[in-house]
Amino acid sequence: MTAAPLAHATVTIAxxxxxxxWTPEDGVLRAGGFDTAFDPGxxxxxxxxxxxxxxxxxxxxxxxxxxxxxxxxxxxxxxAGELDAIDGIPAEQPETAFRGTVRRALRAVPAGAEVTxxxxxxxxxxxxxxxxxxxxxxxxxxxxxVPCHRILRRDGGAGGYLFGVDxxxxxxxxxxxxxxxxxxxxxxR
Numbered sequence: 779m780t781a782a783p784l785a786h787a788t789v790t791i792a793x794x795x796x797x798x799x800w801t802p803e804d805g806v807l808r809a810g811g812f813d814t815a816f817d818p819g820x821x822x823x824x825x826x827x828x829x830x831x832x833x834x835x836x837x838x839x840x841x842x843x844x845x846x847x848x849x850x851x852x853x854x855x856x857x858a859g860e861l862d863a864i865d866g867i868p869a870e871q872p873e874t875a876f877r878g879t880v881r882r883a884l885r886a887v888p889a890g891a892e893v894t895x896x897x898x899x900x901x902x903x904x905x906x907x908x909x910x911x912x913x914x915x916x917x918x919x920x921x922x923x924v925p926c927h928r929i930l931r932r933d934g935g936a937g938g939y940l941f942g943v944d945x946x947x948x949x950x951x952x953x954x955x956x957x958x959x960x961x962x963x964x965x966x967r
Contacts, residue, residue, distance in 0.1 A: 781837050782802050783802075783837050783841075784800065784801060784838065785799070785800050785801070785802040785840050785844040786799045786800070786843060787845050787847060787849065787853070788813070788843065789850060789854050789857055790857065791812075791853065791856065791857045792951075794812045794941070794948075795812065796811070796812050796813075796853060796921075796922060797810065797823060798849050798853060798923075799839070801834070802844075804868075805848065805849065805868065806868045806869065806870050807849060807870075808831065808834055808870065808871065808919070809823055809826070809834075809919050810869075810920045810921050810922055811921045811940070811941065812922075812941040812945060822940065827919060830871065830872045830917075831871070831872050831919075852867050861889035862888075862889065864922065864923050869924060871918075872919075873914075876902070876904065877913075877917070879902045879903060880898060880899075880902045880910075880914035880915070881918065883901040883902045884898065884924050884928070884929070885923075887901075889925075889928075889954070890953040890954040890955050891928055892929075892955050893928065893929060893930070894930055895911055895915070895929055895932070896932055898911045898915070898929055899911040902914075912929075912937075915929055916938070921940065921941065926939070927945075927949045927950065
């Protein structure tokens with residue numbers, strides 16, 4: 779028996795269309811990303827899914843959007859300001875043991891909080907693995923729900939974001955984060 783195509787829905791969040799892709803049999807989010815100038819039509823998202831999980835991508839996408847699914851409803855609630863609405867979305871992606879630990883630590887960062895890559899490495903139990911923690915963010919297939927946008931550089935700079943630093947800043951504003959007024963030397967990390 780052939781597996782059903784992957785389900786999906788698109789919700790506008792912080793001014794940009796966000797596409798969520800999940801397995802319909804269990805309702806687990808497998809990929810999520812924004813349609814921006816950097817990724818028109820969610821092409822990068824699909825290519826990243828295909829590279830990390832060829833078996834999932836081989837199922838293709840359902841031709842219809844699943845706008846009434848609980849994942850879509852949670853994303854709309856988040857977009858409307860209920861910032862913890864996405865916290866309960868089940869999400870899985872291929873990962874190493876350490877990347878899994880980092881991504882679980884990411885999911886524990888509350889909306890509106892900003893932590894550094896150094897803080898993230900500490901939260902993941904390996905304070906000296908700052909670059910590895912940053913790599914786990916860079917390869918995160920489930921943007922927004924695994925909130926790598928909440929991670930900043932040690933000097934307070936935005937750092938990178940696959941969907942653009944402007945969108946990262948808009949997401950942080952949407953969540954009520956305030957830019958730090960501390961000088962870089964005064965910041966914790």
